[in-house]
Amino acid sequence: MNTIPNRQVICDTLLELAQHDRDIMVLASDSRGSAAMAPFAKAYPDQFVEVGIAEQNIVGISAGLAHSGKKPFVTSPACFLSMRSIEQIKVDVAYSGTNVKLVGISGGISYGALGMSHHSVQDLAVARAIPGLSVMLPADRHETKQMIEALVQYEGGVYVRIGRNAVEDVYESDAYEFTIGKAVTMREGTDVTIIAAGETVRVALDAYEELKEAGVSCRIINMHTIKPLDEDAVIHAAKETGHIITVEEHSVLGGLGAAVAEVVVQYAPVPMRIIGIPDEPAIAGKTAEVFKHYGISSDNLKMVALHMLGKQEKN
Secondary structure (H helix, E strand, C coil): CCCCCHHHHHHHHHHHHHCCCCCEEEEECCCCCCCCCHHHHHHCHHHEEECCCCHHHHHHHHHHHHHCCCEEEEEEEHHHHCCCCHHHHHHHHHHCCCCCEEEEECCECCCHHHCCCCCECCHHHHHHCCCCEEEECCCCHHHHHHHHHHHHHCCCEEEEECCCCCCCCCCCCCCCCCCCCCCEEEECCCCEEEEECCCHHHHHHHHHHHHHHCCCCEEEEECCEEECCCHHHHHHHHHHHCCEEEEEEEECCCCHHHHHHHHHHHHCCCCEEEEEECCCCCCCCCHHHHHHHCCCCHHHHHHHHHHHCCCCCCC
């Protein structure tokens, strides 16, 4: 069982890369602890900036650093970074074309017990609507490492959302090659496709096993890049499996499901279902409790798939 959260992987990866790249900068908004960036701050104090609780300022400062040739990584709670500083993200990062990587930590419903003020289930919708801003969610520690390595070399503004706790591995190792904007087909299938991102990839893989036992051939796609979306993967899945289900730790409005639906409805119309947080303040509770409440679970995905296919669940 993996015990390493993705935020620690980000710190470890940047620590390694910063040895050879003095332009890498990390910024925190009184969040070096929650972002697991304390080791980076200690090892490279000249490449670390603490701005305190000032999310709007942290984006502006990072844009200035980028204009100076630095490679800034902003690490701040997703609920605040994506809401309090959205104008700065839109203007200073995206519109200005600055090379800033915005890492929203403890995203989704990671701060489960703290309720709506600390949930970030609108961040993907907001971020993907901003021209010039890419949006990504790693599924596990292996993908996180490769994503950060790629982003150090990638020019342009990016919003990355990660959770707070360790998540179960979906890859056996980092042997696969991560490519920005290129979806990963985790399992092949011909009856239905489940498209997931971030922590829901594990849920989708568990649903695959349950559907396999029920005699359903299910394709699983990890859409780690929400924008730019891998439209070809979506179109091929729609045409080849005839049914699409998306599952996300986000509002059903404007996130992964919406991005996929925009492609499906225009280029390959097929029956589709969007599983996520409904248009309401999400309940407070542990991640597993919130997931179960809203059907972000393998058994619900199985039920939805069987219903779409007109099959009865076996008792």
